[in-house]
Amino acid sequence: MDVCLSSAQQPACLGEAAGRLEAAEEGTVQDDGTGGSSGDSKEMEPCLHNLQKFVPTDYASYTQEHYCFAGKKIIIQESIESYGAVVWPGATALCQYLEEHAQELNLQDAKILEIGAGPGLVSIVASILGAQVTATDLPDVLGNLQYNLLKNTLKRTAHLPEVRELVWGEDLEHNFPKCTSYYDYILASDVVYHHYFLDKLLSTMVYLAQPGTVLLWANKFRFSTDYEFLDKFKQVFEATLLAEYPESSVKIFKGILKWD
Ligand SMILES: C[S@@+](CC[C@H](N)C(=O)[O-])C[C@H]1O[C@@H](n2cnc3c(N)ncnc32)[C@H](O)[C@@H]1O
Structure with missing residues (x-):
């Protein structure tokens, strides 16, 4: 298993990830995991998929x-x-x-x-x-x-x-x-x-x-x-x-x- 983001993916993906991190901390993440974004959900999928692995489940x-x-x-x-x-x-x-x-x-x-x-x-x-x-x-x-x-x-x-x-x-x-x-x-x-x-x-x-x-x-x-x-x-x-x-x-x- 390799959860790294390739360098080609990094800036955009990490940007999305950071947004989600901030949203999670502010308590604004929606149940569907989109953080309420109205952006193209297909484009965001790989980022969110990776991010789900980043965030510990048992705070x-x-x-x-x-x-x-x-x-x-x-x-x-x-x-x-x-x-x-x-x-x-x-x-x-x-x-x-x-x-x-x-x-x-x-x-x-x-x-x-x-x-x-x-x-x-x-x-x-x-x-x-x-x-x-x-x-x-x-x-x-x-x-x-x-x-x-x-x-x-x-x-x-x-x-x-x-x-x-x-x-x-x-x-x-x-x-x-x-x-x-x-x-x-x-x-x-x-x-x-x-x-x-x-x-x-x-x-x-x-x-x-x-x-x-x-x-x-x-x-x-x-x-x-x-x-x-x-x-x-x-x-x-x-x-x-x-x-x-x-x-x-x-x-x-x-x-x-x-x-x-
Ligand atoms: C004592 S912790 C030190 C963590 C960190 N380097 C620090 O000093 O704070 C040892 C680290 O080695 C990793 N580790 C232990 N056995 C390993 C293995 N067989 N292959 C890769 N990493 C291993 C552990 O998961 C852990 O993160």
Whole structure:
């Protein structure tokens, strides 16, 4: 499943989507889902179809959390019901790093892919800083991710971020062929914790890294398995510790794939 809007669809579709978001918040959405628009309903169909996936159905389980990065207020819809619907400490540390080093990293127009984007804070900040962002995650969190990206980047960014499914180690050649999927940066925050997909995660990082790609990985180090992953990471990536936040135990590493 791929719920991203193609770049050809984006501006119009996201415009419609934003209208519906605003209408939903103002309580003016009609039961037929049209938001009361008298426009050509056939033309709007694909947009509304996509948008239905963006809007969470159970509002009661969600909270709105406020962040401030790159001079903008960012509101993230979070839910404690899923690891992927909460902002983790690695994400706030990586956002801080991106905003402090935006020029040095040359983020303007940079092509960025985030893996395990969760509720989307890092992708939103990278977009606000001028990058062309593709935010990826498991299918079940893509709706909330899309909602947050849309709400925080529409009319605020030069490039609207895309949302795509990327399951670590699955169908990468098919969904992200190397010839069309070059990224200047791969971003990852708090993707290493107690789960069974650490080998697939590492092979995904390796697959996505092409010559010139820089991987920025922020992680809260909690378990011995986190350090074991770091050892494996260092075997395949030239790793540099960029920043350390002792109060949260987050470290940020830069990784450049070893080609020898
Ligand atoms: C701890 S959360 C971190 C979310 C976000 N990066 C942050 O720091 O706030 C881990 C993220 O990895 C995603 N994830 C876990 N296993 C995955 C897999 N096998 N393939 C793709 N994404 C996965 C989860 O859905 C979740 O969004």
